[in-house]
Amino acid sequence: MLKGRSAIVTGSTSGIGLGIARGLAAAGVNIVINGFGKPEDIEAERAKLETEFGVTAIYSPADMTKPADIAGMVTEAEAKLGSVDILVNNAGIQLVKPIDEFPIEKFDQIIAINMVSNFHAIRAALPGMKKRNFGRIINIASAHGLVASPFKSAYVAAKHGVVGMTKTVALEVAETGITCNAICPGFVRTPLVEAQIDDQAKANNMPKENVIRDIILASQPNKRFVEVEEIAALAVFLSGDLAQSITGTSISIDGGWTAR
Ligand code: NAD
Numbered sequence: 172m173l174k175g176r177s178a179i180v181t182g183s184t185s186g187i188g189l190g191i192a193r194g195l196a197a198a199g200v201n202i203v204i205n206g207f208g209k210p211e212d213i214e215a216e217r218a219k220l221e222t223e224f225g226v227t228a229i230y231s232p233a234d235m236t237k238p239a240d241i242a243g244m245v246t247e248a249e250a251k252l253g254s255v256d257i258l259v260n261n262a263g264i265q266l267v268k269p270i271d272e273f274p275i276e277k278f279d280q281i282i283a284i285n286m287v288s289n290f291h292a293i294r295a296a297l298p299g300m301k302k303r304n305f306g307r308i309i310n311i312a313s314a315h316g317l318v319a320s321p322f323k324s325a326y327v328a329a330k331h332g333v334v335g336m337t338k339t340v341a342l343e344v345a346e347t348g349i350t351c352n353a354i355c356p357g358f359v360r361t362p363l364v365e366a367q368i369d370d371q372a373k374a375n376n377m378p379k380e381n382v383i384r385d386i387i388l389a390s391q392p393n394k395r396f397v398e399v400e401e402i403a404a405l406a407v408f409l410s411g412d413l414a415q416s417i418t419g420t421s422i423s424i425d426g427g428w429t430a431r
Contacts, residue, residue, distance in 0.1 A: 172411050174199030177252035179244065181235060181292065182262025184208040186361030187311060187399050189216060191259055194403025195410065196224040203248045203255075205231045206262060227252060235262040235288035236280060245295035254303060255296045257410045260289040260333075261311040265363050267370065270324045278325045285329035286336070293340055297349070306349035307410045310337050311402075314357045314425045320390070330355075334421050341419030350418035352409055357425030358387055360396040393426030 177200065183192040184206030192202050202220055204213070213230055220228035229251055233240035248255050263285045266277050289310055300306025315323060316330035333353060340351040358364055364387065371382045388394050401424055408414055409422075423429050 172198070173257075173407070175201075176256040176410070177201040177203075177248065177254050178257035178259060178410070179203040179205065179231075179248050179255055179292070179296070180259040180261055181233075181288065182206045183259075184213050184216065186363060187356065187359055187402055188259070188261040190399025190403045191261060191311075191406045192220065192228075193224075194400070194407050195257065195259075196220045196226045196228065198407050198410075199224070199226060200257065200410070201227040201252045203229050203231050203244065203252070205233055205235075205244060207232075236283045238291045241288060241291040242295045245292065245299075249299055255299055256303070256305055257307045257309070258292055258296045259309045259311065259406060260292055262288060263311065263329075263363070265323070265326050265367065267322045267367060269322055273324060281325035282329050282332075285326065286332040289333055289336060293336075293351075297344070300349050301344070301347060304348040306344070306347070307414075308337075308340060308349065308351040309406050309409055310334075310351070310353045312337070312353040312355045312421060314355050314390075314423065314428045316353060316355050316421060317423070317429045337421065338419045345418065348415070350409070350415060352417060352419070353421040354402060354405055354409075355421050355423045355425060355429070356397050356402055357391045357423075357428045358396055359399060359402065361399070364396075391426040391428050392430070395426060397424050397426065 180192045182188040183204040217228045231244040233244035312333040313330045315327045316334040319327045337353040
């Protein structure tokens, strides 16, 4: 059903973004992958998308802190793939620190990558979507877009901002064939979370298994990590025609975290 569509997935050289890129490619979508990493690893993932799924996949090294890079990535995608029908704003970073010790440049960087980049990408991709009267904008927020945890001021502020921006965009394009939604995952075991597990194990002098059970998954009632494939499946559904009435909403995949 998605065959022949094209998507940009930001921050898709790893973790959730890579899972979503693979999920969309499996549904026949041409893909722009984006993010950092070793050139040979990125090229291997890009090539795998083409050989495994028979789609066209290109790589954009656009830095999500740089507005001109983001606009350039959209222009390049439209030129090389013909359109950007699906935009998944996924790139994100984290830092866990008390607010009075939070490095100022790190706060600015988290806000830029996790929230402001969504604005620049949406701003650049919308005109083409409006022209074709079809678009799916999927912002990867977080349970932290709906509730807070201590020591994550930049991340929580950015993700709440993403949820607010999602609603605004949805209202602005409500009478078109474009939808805009946020996905709010709980903990997913990606490099971003692996770093938090390591930090907490060191800080609390605890084995990793105890950190996972007693700290990381303490807020996740089902006591298991979300799998990237579960998030990818939702992104694929939201990208389809049958999701045309789902817009302006935040969908939680968090094992019950935000039900409390
Ligand atoms: P990850 O660290 O595995 O992947 C992050 C991706 O973003 C990588 O591809 C990285 O290269 C890219 N990236 C980082 N800085 C960038 C920049 N300046 N420009 C372009 N790309 C950049 O992390 P992840 O866990 O897969 O997180 C993906 C998204 O999901 C993030 O927005 C994160 O906040 C969100 N999220 C993650 C979890 C979780 O538990 N892992 C939970 C909820 C939400």
